[in-house]
Amino acid sequence: MIRVGLVGVGHWGPNVVRSFESGGRAEVKWICDLDDAALARMAGRHSGKTTKDFSDLLGDSDIDAIAIATPVPTHFKLATAALEAGKHVLCEKPLTWTADECRQLIATAEKHDRRLMVGHVFEYNASIRALKDLIDSGELGEIQYMSFARTNLGPVRTDVNALWDLASHDISIMNYFLGASPLDVTARGHAWLNEGIEDAVFATFRFATGALAHVEVSWLNPRKVRLITVVGDKKMAVWDDLALQHPIQVFDRHVELPEVTGTFLEHKTAVVDGGVFLPSVRLNQPLAAECDHFLDCVENGTRPQTDGENGLRVVLALEAATKSMAEGSIVTPIPDA
Numbered sequence: 001m002i003r004v005g006l007v008g009v010g011h012w013g014p015n016v017v018r019s020f021e022s023g024g025r026a027e028v029k030w031i032c033d034l035d036d037a038a039l040a041r042m043a044g045r046h047s048g049k050t051t052k053d054f055s056d057l058l059g060d061s062d063i064d065a066i067a068i069a070t071p072v073p074t075h076f077k078l079a080t081a082a083l084e085a086g087k088h089v090l091c092e093k094p095l096t097w098t099a100d101e102c103r104q105l106i107a108t109a110e111k112h113d114r115r116l117m118v119g120h121v122f123e124y125n126a127s128i129r130a131l132k133d134l135i136d137s138g139e140l141g142e143i144q145y146m147s148f149a150r151t152n153l154g155p156v157r158t159d160v161n162a163l164w165d166l167a168s169h170d171i172s173i174m175n176y177f178l179g180a181s182p183l184d185v186t187a188r189g190h191a192w193l194n195e196g197i198e199d200a201v202f203a204t205f206r207f208a209t210g211a212l213a214h215v216e217v218s219w220l221n222p223r224k225v226r227l228i229t230v231v232g233d234k235k236m237a238v239w240d241d242l243a244l245q246h247p248i249q250v251f252d253r254h255v256e257l258p259e260v261t262g263t264f265l266e267h268k269t270a271v272v273d274g275g276v277f278l279p280s281v282r283l284n285q286p287l288a289a290e291c292d293h294f295l296d297c298v299e300n301g302t303r304p305q306t307d308g309e310n311g312l313r314v315v316l317a318l319e320a321a322t323k324s325m326a327e328g329s330i331v332t333p334i335p336d337a
């Protein structure tokens with residue numbers, strides 16, 4: 001049994017507690033939050049102790065790992081203290097507020113030989129994994145572009161903007177799909193509700209292959225949408241997280257350009273339509289799968305799929321998009337990790 005301490009039981013933390021405990025491999029021994037009301041809400045929902053003092057978790061030699069589900073600006077300090085106390089760390093996304101902090105965390109984890117994992121939960125989602133398999137199999141052909149839409153009316157955050165809150169998921173997914181990080185980004189956003197905190201952001205990333213990935217994120221939209229379109233030169237796929245029966249549709253459709261013969265320019269295109277098929281996907285509980293993977297890594301000393309470097313690549317892209325937004329949407333390079 002792996003003993004875990006969890007810090008932050010606002011909206012998301014209780015899901016992490018439940019996911020750890022449901023697998024039967026971990027015991028959440030401590031729950032920490034600065035807010036009495038948040039701790040009171042957990043009363044009776046788990047068997048461990050509660051505290052407002054994070055050092056209770058650090059000082060308990062029984063605790064193997066600490067999970068962090070607090071707002072992003074607090075991640076670096078809490079994760080550093082946990083690693084230095086010899087605990088493995090599962091930290092919510094985005095890993096930290098700056099790439100420099102990510103690099104420091106990676107070095108601290110290495111120094112203390114502890115696992116550092118970021119909760120990029122979609123990389124543990126069975127239907128996202130199935131779409132990744134389709135891309136890797138070459139079924140879609142060469143990927144030309146992808147578009148991501150992640151919108152809803154709320155929840156409105158005040159600690160981070162829609163880019164850092166929502167697009168962190170999409171950047172992690174696009175990097176996972178293509179097995180690479182984008183080269184550059186151009187982004188535009190606007191803050192209507194709270195000054196300086198963009199409610200909607202539109203960002204376009206470019207990869208070395210020439211593939212583009214456009215991301216629309218907003219918490220100021222009448223519809224909840226979780227949609228990804230992947231366009232390949234052979235086939236196209238659409239992933240809809242809200243279509244529970246068949247989250248993936250594969251369209252056997254592409255466009256052919258007829259050869260130009262003689263002097264007559266025949267620029268009519270031909271749409272080739274082989275129909276639509278719906279791969280069957282055995283759905284999972286992505287957060288439970290993420291927690292399970294973390295426990296495997298702690299138990300076996302293996303490197304998490306979403307390790308510190310994976311978190312760093314997402315933060316580098318977020319930083320570049322932030323710079324682009326601040327500087328009139330200029331094309332902004334994304335440094336290598």
Ligand SMILES: NC(=O)c1ccc[n+]([C@@H]2O[C@H](COP(=O)([O-])OP(=O)(O)OC[C@H]3O[C@@H](n4cnc5c(N)ncnc54)[C@H](O)[C@@H]3O)[C@@H](O)[C@H]2O)c1
Nearest residue numbers: 008009010011012013033034035038069070071072092093
């Ligand atoms: N993977 C996902 O799909 C997903 C979804 C939602 C949130 N998140 C992530 O989870 C994290 C928390 O988000 P949330 O929506 O639950 O936020 P929240 O504001 O609802 O809750 C955060 C909690 O942390 C507590 N807290 C803050 N600073 C603390 C500190 N120093 N020590 C102890 N407790 C502290 C607060 O009192 C609060 O109860 C963020 O990193 C967010 O990006 C991930």
